[in-house]
Amino acid sequence: xxxxxxxxxxxxxxxxxxxxxxxxxxxxxxxxxxxxxxxxxxxxxxxxxxxxxxxxxxxxxxxxxxxxxxxxxxxxxxxxxxxxxxxxxxxxxxxxxxxxxxxxxxxxxxxxxxxxxxxxxxxxxxxxxxxxxxxxxxxxxxxxxxxxxxxxxxxxxxxxxxxxxxxxx
Amino acid sequence: xxxxxxxxxxxxxxxxxxxxxxxxxxxxxxxxxxxxxxxxxxxxxxxxxxxxxxxxxxxxxxxxxxxxxxxxxxxxxxxxxxxxxxxxxxxxxxxxxxxxxxxxxxxxxxxxxxxxxxxxxxxxxxxxxxxxxxxxxxxxxxxxxxxxxxxxxxxxxxxxx
Numbered sequence: 001x002x003x004x005x006x007x008x009x010x011x012x013x014x015x016x017x018x019x020x021x022x023x024x025x026x027x028x029x030x031x032x033x034x035x036x037x038x039x040x041x042x043x044x045x046x047x048x049x050x051x052x053x054x055x056x057x058x059x060x061x062x063x064x065x066x067x068x069x070x071x072x073x074x075x076x077x078x079x080x081x082x083x084x085x086x087x088x089x090x091x092x093x094x095x096x097x098x099x100x101x102x103x104x105x106x107x108x109x110x111x112x113x114x115x116x117x118x119x120x121x122x123x124x125x126x127x128x129x130x131x132x133x134x135x136x137x138x139x140x141x142x143x144x145x146x147x148x149x150x151x152x153x154x155x156x157x158x159x160x161x162x163x164x165x166x167x168x169x
Numbered sequence: 170x171x172x173x174x175x176x177x178x179x180x181x182x183x184x185x186x187x188x189x190x191x192x193x194x195x196x197x198x199x200x201x202x203x204x205x206x207x208x209x210x211x212x213x214x215x216x217x218x219x220x221x222x223x224x225x226x227x228x229x230x231x232x233x234x235x236x237x238x239x240x241x242x243x244x245x246x247x248x249x250x251x252x253x254x255x256x257x258x259x260x261x262x263x264x265x266x267x268x269x270x271x272x273x274x275x276x277x278x279x280x281x282x283x284x285x286x287x288x289x290x291x292x293x294x295x296x297x298x299x300x301x302x303x304x305x306x307x308x309x310x311x312x313x314x315x316x317x318x319x320x321x322x323x324x325x326x327x328x329x330x
Contacts, residue, residue: 101232104193105193105234106233107233108232123233124230124319124322126233
């Protein structure tokens, strides 16, 4: 006894349903991910991270502020420490929190370490320089100012958000 | 010019970054540690941890100028000549691929006697016992060590142009 054969019509309709299903899934998946994404992100990034820096202790001299948060790298969760250069601007009395990541190739910049150019941020890798407000000095490798952290004050302590790029000089 | 951020580790994204910015990244850093199996296993692991933390922090400071290679490891029981020979082959390959400066970082005291048998700079540091420390203490200590290395690196870069 031979099994019933699949007719041409049946075969085509099965195939089309199958392919159609894949296409629909292909279209829907990114949509679902897009909708769910903010939920996933909130956990990973967090909003503002506490530092040990008291806001009242900030002066016009930039200080290094380290802060630590958890980051997931594939299945490996690790503590990541970020750094900010923070000071209180004399003129405006505002707090400025700059990212130490050089806009050239990502080295860490330091405050006031180049004897020939005092009171600037200096990158030891390719001698990039930034003025105190983070503006890149023309003629040095970086092409953009240092990123700036949004910040908050809570119970007297400084909280930092995610560093944002600024417009070039 | 390519503008990049982030890291220079031995992972595909970073290596691609490196390939795009080759003219700026002229320094190779190679951690060196031995592996012992048996009685000294724990000490061996402690050394590896120290070197790993130190070099990854170093890489953070100098992201745009150096590429952190995977560690050069060997068995503690292996013959010195063989290990040295292997390292020299690494060096030859790395020099051929346009790295101008090579730094080896190790806590193994034996390497000090072979400093002159490689062209790169061999940096020896004592391994510090991280085990008893809190995370913030660890970071502070590694940071101070890296500051020392920073001076050394800058010097070497000046010397060799």
